[in-house]
Amino acid sequence: MFDAITTPVSLPAIALLGLMLLPVLLGLVIWSIRSHRDPSLSVDCDNAVTELLPSMAGLSQGTVYEGNSVELFENGAFFDAMFDEIARALASVHFETFLWKEGRLGARLVDALVERRRAGVAVRVMVDGNGGKKMGDEAKRRLREAGCRLVFHHPTKLRHIGVVNDRDHRKLVVVDGRVALVGGHCIVDGWLGNAEDREHVHDLAVRLRGPVVHGVQAAFSENWVEDTGELFVGDAFFPPLERCGEVAAHVASVKAEGSPPAVKILHHLAVCVARRRIRIQNPYFLPDDEAIEALCTAVARGVDVRVMVPSTDASDMPLVQHAAHRNFHKLLQGGVRIFEYQTCLLHQKVMTVDGSWCAIGSSNFDDRSLETNDEITLSLCDERLARQLEEVFERDVRRCVELDAESWSRRGLWPRCRDNVLHVFNEVL
Template structure:
């Protein structure tokens, strides 16, 4: 009896601890019934304000696709003169890791402050030699939420950001990871397709702030001065704000951004995302958009193209409702489409690290740029159309006839959707 009592007390304590951790992290999801008649080009200040940011004019954004991104990144790192700030989720040992490590180490040897933030889970397979090259050169290498007793309550919270800031004057934001799968030009199933942005202009201060948030949280170090926050002049035509803040008791900025934008489309809403598991309120918002005449389409990898088929099966659980709402769904079987993009009405677009799922919206540290730029929106729509031509469109009648085993997998995987 004594043993049974102890087991009961331990179980009750574990349950209570779990409840405390859950309640400390929970927030109310936004109600997606935004009343707005204005076009989205007049609503960027509202989107920025809702996500605790400021829309800044005068930015120049260059779209970089697939492996070419790393050619530009490494070349720009070599031109840095004061500071290099590098944050990423996934870094695996390989040719690309060695190349990036050497580029960072060279700048450290030249006397620059090189700060590298890697997620402790996503980057656990970084090569020892890659670490040694950076650390011996003088790079300060820090792992985000390294497992320990003091990180017990946030062990599931990962930095999923892909962010580089150079001299506080230019930055890179998007989906590219440091593994050899991201090399090449998405020519086959071994080479991932992805998009990132090279950013210049006033919004770089916001991106430096995002890096500082996690760096100060892990190290306590604050950095100041012209080498990190220089005066920035206007550099281009884009109006941009960065969504990354995670306030207490409210939905994270990236969740509010993506969900509120669904309510603002008037003509076209196109989503490209590798892990598409929308919540019920987001599905309803997409259905409402279709009813008001919006062309709503989603492009994602198929289970054969994905690096995590469980995620695709979890997403399949909601396909029938989405199709019934009039949303058009396209699955790409040839390789992993990793870009995280949304475009609205050929005017506005969002691009960053955020997946369209509960983990990105509610748990991970993410960053997404919200952008008013006709030319960039057209570029991103052209990428959608290029991939959609080789994708398989899902039709409601055929989807309903999929096999029992497929349906069982979809339902079982959806039970884990907040963990995937």
């Protein structure tokens, strides 16, 4: 009998094999996480969208707030309302934004917040760690020296490496727990003015009064508590709120562990129950296959679906617009009408359904907003506001070029290849 001859495997070889298998293992982990968070959504419902606000709120882990008032603001007019509210603050100002760049607008905001803090008002400011990199040392110094609490969410530090891709994309202000402002405006000078040229931005926001302000305050508290551990309590932050209007609303902001985020559920449900018309304005419109199918299915059942995005030349991120073009042929062939806004960056994140329901907030129509970022979107049943938003859409159409399905299908090989490559790259990021 002869003993079997074995060749010992060296430790370096085992280590090398482990390193080779590591990317495969990580890929499986990422795939598993995404597959569990991205189930195929389906809706079987014949109800009108106005009858479904409790369902929308419940499915997106929110609460319906009755009896609110809502005011719409366009472009730089939003800041007039914001500064008026800050100047009237008696107890607290909570401010949260994704992007803050040094400039005239930022300096004015610092002045307003410092003045209120010196008057004894509690001031808390939260800025995304990446979006606040160009805020300027002077602004940070003045806020902190005045006693304002300034916090950067997930700044670029080694201890944040596990959440480096999780960004705070919300834009909101809550004053005295009684008034809230929500929209897409950033603290950058381009948001001033009236969207008159390529140096400015076209955006929308709303001012809220009534019980729904508690929901916006709760959204602010989420990241504040994560980053500081501070629980702010009492009437200075959550006062009793009486009815002050007739608008029913809910706040979609939850990014549930292991489930589709609230904003994604909200968008999908609204599209699936639309009966007459859908209007969408969004700067970064990259719907996934499921959303594309839902929009095209809406057209097939007789819904007039129109989408407005900035043109590649007007966008601040032209590569993202090219990536979005990859699926435009599916939408156009499915009967979705697509308009490209030419004047400047169209930045509002708005959807209206059947002239009676609307959504407005910080969420883009792409995977980053719907799956990764912290966002806030308001769901509102209000015919007056929906009509205002549809009027904005119709006015903006006059500054658009509508894409044509036949012409789009004849695009050359280079644009198709470029769009496909950029779409893959955008998905990876």
